[in-house]
Amino acid sequence: DAGVTQSPTHLIKTRGQQVTLRCSPKSGHDTVSWYQQALGQGPQFIFQYYEEEERQRGNFPDRFSGHQFPNYSSELNVNALLLGDSALYLCASSRSSPGGYTEAFFGQGTRLTVV
Amino acid sequence: AQKITQTQPGMFVQEKEAVTLDCTYDTSDPSYGLFWYKQPSSGEMIFLIYQGSYDQQNATEGRYSLNFQKARKSANLVISASQLGDSAMYFCGNGGTSYGKLTFGQGTILTVHP
Numbered sequence: 001d002a003g004v005t006q007s008p009t010h011l012i013k014t015r016g017q018q019v020t021l022r023c024s025p026k027s028g029h030d031t032v033s034w035y036q037q038a039l040g041q042g043p044q045f046i047f048q049y050y051e052e053e054e055r056q057r058g059n060f061p062d063r064f065s066g067h068q069f070p071n072y073s074s075e076l077n078v079n080a081l082l083l084g085d086s087a088l089y090l091c092a093s094s095r096s097s098p099g100g101y102t103e104a105f106f107g108q109g110t111r112l113t114v115v
Numbered sequence: 116a117q118k119i120t121q122t123q124p125g126m127f128v129q130e131k132e133a134v135t136l137d138c139t140y141d142t143s144d145p146s147y148g149l150f151w152y153k154q155p156s157s158g159e160m161i162f163l164i165y166q167g168s169y170d171q172q173n174a175t176e177g178r179y180s181l182n183f184q185k186a187r188k189s190a191n192l193v194i195s196a197s198q199l200g201d202s203a204m205y206f207c208g209n210g211g212t213s214y215g216k217l218t219f220g221q222g223t224i225l226t227v228h229p
Contacts, residue, residue, distance in 0.1 A: 044219075092217070
């Protein structure tokens, strides 16, 4: 059973460009969340997708957008890249469980460097 | 709003010794969950342990136990019999109930010496 897979693993982009990161959730999971982790910091919540809709959003500008497909996979898009967008981007998947705890499984992340 | 505070930027422990990583939290939710993740240098976040706010007993998972003190709003992680492979960054966090975001602390780097 494959866990959460993210692609690409590393990426270098130029300031002002656009980037798309991809995530395939763990089998049986229907919810995907994205996190940004700057060097030396804890992960920061960007947004969460469930049933192909954005269900919750953190404190990130509209340059950050996403999508979830019918097979539950997800994309994170960042427009007009800034140097400060350089970070490890983590995808987490979970199984929706109303009223109860649901463990989140993380991928290995995409290391984005903006130059 | 949720806030997680980890006051120990780095901790050192001798192999086979026990170590406690501190975590305090602040939340206005009446029901919440607390958890710990381990992040090796590879970057992947590895789930260690979870404690629900209404759980009567402290959570344990193998060598990991969570010392939950609700009145003090603390959720410390205790690792018994440390191993060299335990060297990593450790994050405490809040969330995970039903759906919704996970809020993480700044992390503690644990180094296990032989």
